Amino acid sequence: MKVHDAEIVISAVSPAQYPDTHLPEIALAGRSNVGKSSFINTLINRKNLARTSSKPGKTQTLNFYLIENTLHFVDVPGYGYAKVSKTERAKWGKMIETYLAERQQLRAVVSLVDLRHAPSQEDIQMYQFLKYYEIPVIVVATKADKIPRGKWNKHESVIKKALEFDPADTFILFSSITKQGKEEAWQAIEAAIKQ
Ligand code: GDP
Numbered sequence: 001m002k003v004h005d006a007e008i009v010i011s012a013v014s015p016a017q018y019p020d021t022h023l024p025e026i027a028l029a030g031r032s033n034v035g036k037s038s039f040i041n042t043l044i045n046r047k048n049l050a051r052t053s054s055k056p057g058k059t060q061t062l063n064f065y066l067i068e069n070t071l072h073f074v075d076v077p078g079y080g081y082a083k084v085s086k087t088e089r090a091k092w093g094k095m096i097e098t099y100l101a102e103r104q105q106l107r108a109v110v111s112l113v114d115l116r117h118a119p120s121q122e123d124i125q126m127y128q129f130l131k132y133y134e135i136p137v138i139v140v141a142t143k144a145d146k147i148p149r150g151k152w153n154k155h156e157s158v159i160k161k162a163l164e165f166d167p168a169d170t171f172i173l174f175s176s177i178t179k180q181g182k183e184e185a186w187q188a189i190e191a192a193i194k195q
Contacts, residue, residue, distance in 0.1 A: 001068060001070070001189075001190060003043065003044045003045055003067060003068055005066075005068050005069065006049055006065055006066070006067050006068070007049075007065065007066055008063060008065050008066075009064045009065065009066045009072070010063075010064050011061035011062070011063050011064075012061060012063075012064060013060070013061050013062070013095065014095075015098065015099070015102070018062075018064070018099075018103070019066075019072060021072075021105075023066075023070065023071055023072055024071045024072070024105055024107045024192075024193040025064075025072045025073075025103065025105040025106050025107060026072070026073055026074065026106075026107060026109070026110060026189050026192065027073075027074040027075075027076055027099070027100065027106060027108075027109045027110070028040060028073060028076060028109070028110045028112065029076040029079070029096075029109055029110070029111055029112065029126055030078060030079075030111060030113065030123075030142075031078055031079055031112075031113075031120060031122060031123065032078030032079070033078070034078070034112045034113065034114050035112060035114070035143055035174075035176060036050070036075065036112050037050040037051055038142075038176035039110070039112060039140060039142065039174065039176060039185075040073060040075060042176045042179060042182055043073075043182065043185060043189075044065070044067060044073075049065070050063070050065070050075055060088065060091070060092055060095075061077065062074055062075070062076060062077070062099055063075040070193075071193050072105070074099070074106075076096055076099075077092065077096075079092070079122050079126070097129070100130065100133065100135065101133055106135065107136070107192045107193050107195055108135065108136040108137065108138055108188075108189070108192035109130050109136075109137050110137075110138045110140055110185070110189075111123070111126060111130065111137050111138070111139050111140070112140045112141075112142055113139060113142070113159055113163075114141070114143055115141035115142060115143055115144050115146070115152070115155050115156075115159070115173065116143060116146055116147055116155070118158050118159065118162050119159055119162045119163055123162075123163070124162060124163060127139075127163045127164075127165075128164075131166060136168075136169060136195070137166070137169045138169065138170045138172065138185065138188045138189070138192070139159070139163070139165065139170065139171045139172070140174045140181070140185060141155070141156065141159060141172070141173050142174050142175070142176070143175060144173045144174055144175040144178075144180055144181070145175040145177045145178050145180070152173055156171065159171075170188040172188065
């Protein structure tokens with residue numbers, strides 16, 4: 001998809017605030033600092049519509065972006081900060097679970113993991129949760145530019161094994177620096193919203 005129009009429509013905390021449209025939605029989830037904002041900005045050809053967050057722990061909202069009047073990207077706040085209180089974390093968990101488990105418009109989740117590292121417990125939990133609810137997943141392994149090409153396969157295998165990756169899902173090596181994986185990501189998203 002060639003994106004010219006992308007705008008934030010709402011930062012929602014409760015289902016009543018979700019946009020009242022039938023447009024398909026693609027949610028994006030991952031640990032804080034994984035490169036989620038950079039991924040979104042790369043896909044929509046912007047420098048900083050989705051805010052790149054070097055300071056974790058700020059936004060605990062679901063941010064809905066309207067893309068080309070065709071679909072919504074739903075930016076799920078990054079998980080895995082140590083500084084958030086237990087109460088905050090529980091609230092966050094409930095908000096995300098409600099959205100992921102109940103939202104009719106949701107077509108797939110882009111689950112971002114860092115290609116350099118084995119997935120965290122939270123990455124694994126998120127993937128298993130999505131599989132439990134039979135939500136299609138597009139696993140995007142970020143920061144591929146930081147790993148030599150000859151080692152990509154090895155890192156991909158480690159991630160897939162830890163996640164118990166379902167071959168029906170899509171796995172994409174991505175870099176917001178080289179833009180590697182951008183076209184593949186759009187293809188996967190376009191296939192998902194046609195379902
Ligand atoms: P978020 O917290 O998941 O939204 O992560 P950001 O998009 O803010 O990225 C976190 C940090 O990783 C920033 O310093 C980015 O510049 C860097 N980063 C993100 N994607 C890439 C990538 O593909 N390659 C490299 N080398 N750095 C990246």
